[in-house]
Amino acid sequence: MTHAPLPHVAEPLVTVIIPTHDRAALLMRAVTSALGQTHGSLEVLVVDDGSTDETPALLAAVDDPRLTVIRRQTPGGVSAARNVAIAAARGDFIALLDSDDEWLPDKTARQLAYMLENGHIISQTQEIWMRGGRRVNPVARHGKPDGFFFEAALDMCLVSPSTTMFARGFFEEVGLFDESLPACEDYDLWLRTLLRHPIGLLDAYLAVRHGGRGDQLSTMFIGQDLFRIRAMIGLLARPEVTPWHRDCIEKELRRKVRVYVVGCCKRDRPEEAERVLALMETALGAAKAHDTQPPAPDGAA
Known part of the structure; x- marks a missing residue:
């Protein structure tokens, strides 16, 4: 089995991918946290998946050359939106950020350094859980593992997209998100990953996950x-x-x-x-x- 090598450049370009649909009230928090990263070499791709709210106007008002908006007239779902951005990404590394989440300022810099030091093709960080504006502590079974944890990952999704970073060659080797799955598309990708690679864990709280709303896939689809x-x-x-x-x-x-x-x-x-x-x-x-x-x-x- 061939493994995609990690890129060796002086300051790797990191592409941040943010898919969104009708989340104008939340989106700019995510975009601001991405553009506010301390890592200097960065591009942010926002895929507007057919939004009908104020999303286009808000994005048009952002004056930052690092931001690119990909506008899809007809919604195709989060997997299709991410896949479109992956195809357009120029970065040596790719990081995912959901439009309702946010990052701490040094997330990209610290995770990139961790991956280069340890040779990981994919990694995740710890995350702060927020529900209804209050911080909550996840139960023990939601604890993030490190390495090869295929068997545990079958039971439940143990990787959060907004904490992940990938070397550019990852998707060429493992494949893209399955667009036929309206939910649990990340569960599918992590299992395919763990057939080949360990998933590294940077044990630092560098992302903030906001939950508890009805527009999230975890609540929209019953019987996942x-x-x-x-x-x-x-x-x-x-x-x-x-x-x-x-x-x-x-x-x-x-x-x-x-x-x-x-x-x-x-x-x-x-x-x-x-x-x-x-x-x-x-x-x-x-x-x-x-x-x-x-x-x-x-x-x-």
Whole structure:
């Protein structure tokens, strides 16, 4: 497996990607925190995903050559917005920032130094959680791990997009965000990442996560385990999945499907329960069949 090398330049350019849709009341806090970074070599790409509020006017009023606005007339979702910006990014490193979150001023500089020192292709930082304007302490199970934590990441999303930074070659190797997933698209990306790379943790509180609102994906989509199930089913077909990975996926997949099926039965949706059960069994059967295939003879393509 080939690993994308870290760029070696005197002052790496960092591209900050901020997707947004109808968040005029919150967006400028994120943009200001990005433009206020102490790291000097920076570009900020805001993808306005079809906003109909004051977002275009607010962005047009920002007089800073480091800011570029990519305007999409029709909303395509957060994954598509991020992917558009990744394609346009010029940076040696790419950092994600959600439009309702913010960074501390030295986040970019400290995370960049951490990645260069440790050779990480991807890393995250700690984050401050705010809910309703008040700081809250996450429970222990939400603690951020460091390194290879594939099995733990199957249970729940343990990486926050607004804390992440990537070397430029990361997306060429691991792939972009899955635009078919309306939510849990980051859960899918972290699992694909952990098949190949550790995710480094800079143990410093450098991002602020603002939660508790109805316009967030975590509250807009009920029953998000369906999207996690879809992500795990897709993961089973990837060539880098080992028998150990498959066993971990199967254990968590069966648990999540069991919970989802119980929910379907309570809501009188037996056809949906049967559909998801069949998808799971088909995917697991194909993965196990691949494991038992004999190796190709010498000289075979």
